[in-house]
Each structure stands twice: as C-alpha cells, then as structure tokens.
Amino acid sequence: HVKERGRSDFRFYQRQMNIGLLSRMKLDHAMRQALEHHRFRLHYQPQINLSTGEIFGVEALLRWNDKDLGEIGPAQFIPIAEETGVIVPIGNWVMQTAISQAAQWNRAGYSLRMGFNVSALQFQQANFVESIAATLEEHQLSPDKIELELTESVLIRDVEENLKKLESLAKLGVKLSIDDFGTGYSSLSYLKRFPIHKLKIDRSFIDELPTDESDVAIVTAIIHLAHAMKLQVIAEGVETEEQKNFLLNMHCDEFQGYLFSPAISASEFEEKFL
Ligand code: C2E
Numbered sequence: 001h002v003k004e005r006g007r008s009d010f011r012f013y014q015r016q017m018n019i020g021l022l023s024r025m026k027l028d029h030a031m032r033q034a035l036e037h038h039r040f041r042l043h044y045q046p047q048i049n050l051s052t053g054e055i056f057g058v059e060a061l062l063r064w065n066d067k068d069l070g071e072i073g074p075a076q077f078i079p080i081a082e083e084t085g086v087i088v089p090i091g092n093w094v095m096q097t098a099i100s101q102a103a104q105w106n107r108a109g110y111s112l113r114m115g116f117n118v119s120a121l122q123f124q125q126a127n128f129v130e131s132i133a134a135t136l137e138e139h140q141l142s143p144d145k146i147e148l149e150l151t152e153s154v155l156i157r158d159v160e161e162n163l164k165k166l167e168s169l170a171k172l173g174v175k176l177s178i179d180d181f182g183t184g185y186s187s188l189s190y191l192k193r194f195p196i197h198k199l200k201i202d203r204s205f206i207d208e209l210p211t212d213e214s215d216v217a218i219v220t221a222i223i224h225l226a227h228a229m230k231l232q233v234i235a236e237g238v239e240t241e242e243q244k245n246f247l248l249n250m251h252c253d254e255f256q257g258y259l260f261s262p263a264i265s266a267s268e269f270e271e272k273f274l
C-alpha cells in the first residue's frame with residue numbers, strides 16, 4: 001500500500017500549480033488578495049496517542065485555493081510569504097482561526113489541543129505574546145489547549161529576546177514544540193535553556209523506518225533524548241503499520257500521518273472523528 005500512497009501523492013501534486021515561474025511581487029500580491037477575500041482555509045490533521053489510540057489534538061495546516069492559480073501547497077508559498085513579510089498577517093489569521101476553532105470544539109465538550117505553525121518573522125513581532133494572550137482571552141480558551149510549533153530556525157535568532165517570549169508563553173500555559181526536529185541547526189543547548197514541551201520528529205526520518213539503519217538510529221536517539229529531558233515526542237508523516245509499530249516499540253508518545261488521516265476540513269473532521 002506504500003506504492004498506492006505514492007501514486008495518490010503524485011496525483012495531488014500534479015493538480016497543484018507550478019508557481020515557481022511567477023515573480024515574488026505577483027505572489028505577494030496574490031497572497032494579500034487571498035487574505036482579503038478569504039481564500040485561505042485551515043485543514044486539521046489528527047494527532048494520536050500511540051499507547052491509547054486516542055486523538056488528543058490536531059495540527060492546523062494552511063490551504064490556499066487561489067481563484068486564478070488554483071490549489072497551491074504551503075511548501076510552495078510559505079517560503080515566499082516569509083521573504084516578503086506577508087507571513088505576518090497570514091500567520092495572524094492562522095492564529096486567530098485556529099484558536100477560534102479550538103475554542104468551539106472545546107466548548108462543545110471535545111478536549112482537543114490545537115497545534116499551529118509559527119514563522120520566525122511572526123514570532124519576532126514585538127506584540128506576539130500579547131496577541132496570543134488576547135486571542136485566547138477573547139475566545140475564553142485555556143492556554144494549554146494550544147501548541148505553537150516552532151522550527152529550529154526560530155530558536156537560533158535573537159536568542160535572548162526569544163527566550164523571554166518563550167518563557168512568557170510557557171508561563172501563560174501555552175505548549176511549545178520544535179517542528180521538523182533534527183533537520184535544522186540542531187543546537188542541543190536550546191533544549192536545555194528553552195521551555196520546550198515536545199519534539200516533533202521530522203517526516204524525513206520516518207519515511208524509511210524500519211529498514212534504513214541510520215533512520216532507526218536517529219529516531220531511537222531522538223526518542224531517548226526527548227524522554228531523558230522529560231519532553232514529549234511525536235512522529236510526523238507516519239504512513240505504514242510497520243512505522244507505527246516500530247514507534248510504539250520505541251515508546252514514542254504520539255504520531256500523526258496519512259496512516260491515520262491527512263489534514264481535512266473542520267466539518268470533515270467533525271463528521272469522521274467527533
Ligand atoms: P509541517 O508543519 O512539518 O507539517 C507537516 C506536513 O507534513 C504537512 O504538509 C502535512 O500535510 C504533511 N504530512 C502529514 N502526514 C504526512 C504523511 O503521512 N505523509 C506525507 N507525505 N506528508 C504528511 P503541508 O500541509 O503541505 O505543510 C507543509 C509545511 O508548510 C508545514 O510543515 C509547515 O512548515 C508549513 N505550513 C503549513 N501551514 C502553515 C501555517 O499556517 N503557518 C506557517 N508558518 N507554516 C505553515
């Protein structure tokens with residue numbers, strides 16, 4: 001079934017526009033228009049506790065269906081949004097939408113944690129912590145119901161300033177995770193200094209489990225490192241039973257991946273899982 005999955009991925013990407021040839025300015029304009037005209041959506045990918053099988057949370061992932069360009073994946077437009085700075089208003093929209101959705105689900109009696117991605121430039125905004133706190137307050141959502149996914153690149157810039165922000169967020173009760181762990185600069189010293197709660201093992205290390213010996217070694221080491229530092233650990237991009245069983249045997253805490261579900265719309269998530 002791995003092969004089939006590969007083929008459906010291929011079809012998915014075929015449907016996506018190749019935006020590589022468009023100028024940065026054109027794309028920046030298109031993203032601003034999309035924001036104004038509500039062409040962005042969030043999809044939600046379930047996150048599962050490996051030992052209980054329960055869905056304890058979701059990751060919000062940005063989707064963009066442009067009226068001229070068609071469906072464009074975040075891996076294509078996020079890097080450009082970061083370069084032009086439009087990631088700041090986009091990220092703000094993501095934060096507000098994710099918190100509002102999380103509040104709605106939790107009010108309805110579903111205890112779910114909402115993870116969402118935060119870009120370096122967004123995190124660096126002077127009012128970042130205040131805007132998170134204000135949005136939680138506005139929606140009456142408990143701070144421990146959200147989890148900010150930060151990449152290593154966020155953590156290595158302006159270390160002193162960022163440390164203060166992370167400490168304020170942690171003090172508020174917001175959960176913090178390191179996304180794509182192992183692919184960035186991987187300075188392990190920040191694990192000691194920063195109030196991080198969880199490591200997310202990058203999909204590239206999961207892909208060839210359990211046959212690739214290096215991946216086996218890396219994933220095992222990350223799980224042990226996380227637990228030794230009293231952190232939770234989640235594996236991203238789990239597509240097969242074999243991968244899931246390997247992670248279960250290694251005492252990984254949680255997973256997300258196509259094996260369980262891709263990211264889906266809020267209504268689809270409700271229909272299927274709530
Ligand atoms: P990420 O945060 O590491 O998100 C996980 C990516 O892996 C998502 O891709 C998800 O759809 C994909 N994925 C999950 N399970 C599987 C699996 O089993 N197999 C495969 N092949 N893929 C899987 P997506 O949605 O295309 O997002 C790509 C990246 O774009 C994200 O990586 C994140 O870095 C960025 N991104 C997405 N939404 C946002 C956002 O709202 N804000 C920011 N700043 N970045 C975002």
Ligand code: MG
Nearest residue numbers: 059117149179
């Ligand atoms: Mg993420």
Ligand code: MG
Nearest residue numbers: 179180200236
């Ligand atoms: Mg990731």
Ligand code: MG
Nearest residue numbers: 179180202203
């Ligand atoms: Mg990634």
